[in-house]
Amino acid sequence: MAAISRSRRPLALAAAVAVALGAGALAVTSASAAEAPLKDYELTWGIKQSYRSYVTGMAAGSFTPADGATQAADNGAFTFAGGTGTYDSDTHAVRLGFAGSLRIASKLHGFDLTLSDVRFDSGAAEITADVTSGGTTQDDVPLADVTVTRTMTGMETKLTKEAATVLGSASYEGAAGDPLTVVQKTPPTQSPSPTGSPSSSTSPSPTASTSPKPTGSASSTASPSASQTTSPSASASETGAATQGDIADGTLGWGVKQSFRTYVVDGPAKGRITASGGATQASGNGDFTFTEATGTYDTDADTLKAAFKGAVNFKGHEAKGSYGLDLTLSGLTVELDGGTGELTADVESLGKTSDDVVLAHLTAGSSGLKAEDDVISLDDVTAELTKAGAQAFGGFYTEGTVLAPVDLSVALSDDAQLPDGDGGSGDGSGTGTGGSGDSGTTSGTTGGGTTGSTTGGVTGALASTGSDVPTGALGAAAAVTVAAGAGVVLAVRRRRQA
Known part of the structure; x- marks a missing residue:
């Protein structure tokens, strides 16, 4: 063929x-x-x-x-x-x-x-x-x-x-x-046979040495889907890790909301995004990675609480040295119990600090927590904006708005190897051309504008759209946003975990 x-x-x-x-x-x-x-x-x-x-x-x-x-x-x-x-x-x-x-x-x-x-x-x-x-x-x-x-x-x-x-x-x-x-969808049918039965090479199913291995894969001996791997993922107890204890390290990948990133860098805000304090941003105005997780886990009870270092600042709508938008999120924490939980962060505005604001409700694809090679990983965890989170964004985003998905990996031992990556997936990187992120350093800035952090006096609402919205969709929303200004004027605050 x-x-x-x-x-x-x-x-x-x-x-x-x-x-x-x-x-x-x-x-x-x-x-x-x-x-x-x-x-x-x-x-x-x-x-x-x-x-x-x-x-x-x-x-x-x-x-x-x-x-x-x-x-x-x-x-x-x-x-x-x-x-x-x-x-x-x-x-x-x-x-x-x-x-x-x-x-x-x-x-x-x-x-x-x-x-x-x-x-x-x-x-x-x-x-x-x-x-x-x-x-x-x-x-x-x-x-x-x-x-x-x-x-x-x-x-x-x-x-x-x-x-x-x-x-x-x-x-x-x-x-x-x-x-x-x-x-x-379904694994190849394998007929049960007693010990000493004929070799599996006589079976019509593909053998391990000849089963599909996609081009570009990391290993030429692995099959193309989870259903064809030689064994299921091991639980924490099977790998020898304790079923509960302290988290040794970890990363959190989250993009907040792609359209918001685009709005800040390439939209009417004409601003920039700065990651600092251990956080990084993927190139192309992409997602953020927060690092150095601390916390606890219990794979028997399927609970986890992890706090991450790093901060991200969104700044825009500059007018005579003042900014109509100056928003910082830091001290991000994820708490899960049976596959659901919360994403919290510290939010600062006009020198006024609001600690541990519940920004999003989280829903993982599975209710259970499993460790493989002393690492618990959860990908594409759904994040929906809470009422408090909507208030943090000036009321423009409504409660229940779907945010960027969350990717989470935590190490259960000091020598566990965390997966490579530069942040969350699913919501994707931004599409702006006005600046570039830095995924390889401890801090980075996306977008143009002057440096520094200056609070402004413009009030109004944040935009929920970005340049990735198809042509013609931005007109009215952008005009209203520029006329009203930005609704959250927040000061930079950096919170480092002990």
């Missing part, structure tokens, strides 16, 4: 080949001795969280999945099922096509488009889809470049120029999209 590439290959062809060869067989054909059929895969991708918020919020539009595609609750990510394709054991490329379609429409802002025939190619490291708009269909439009990983879960994505055209704003080009996960 020839390789699936950007040239259009109907999903039916991949399905037909998979049926002909058998679900788990490593069949050898005259066309390609290296390819094995794959089936029953699912692709989950949210495109971009801030785009979803724009469509259902400002644009008063909707997402309508069909033909087997679904959307997670609360305007969540999209899942395309029925994935079939091939794995090339020579190049370790996984190529899959998925069933389902997604209609994205808004009468208010005048767009109506449908994505279908979604495809993932680990060799090309991209997501493509057919895009139908105005009665015309473009086949295999590249929507995102993918940083392929060994497990093919939580993979970073970067939106393409073509995606920016599809989504209606040039500012999306190069912006971080939501994380991508590609997994097999």
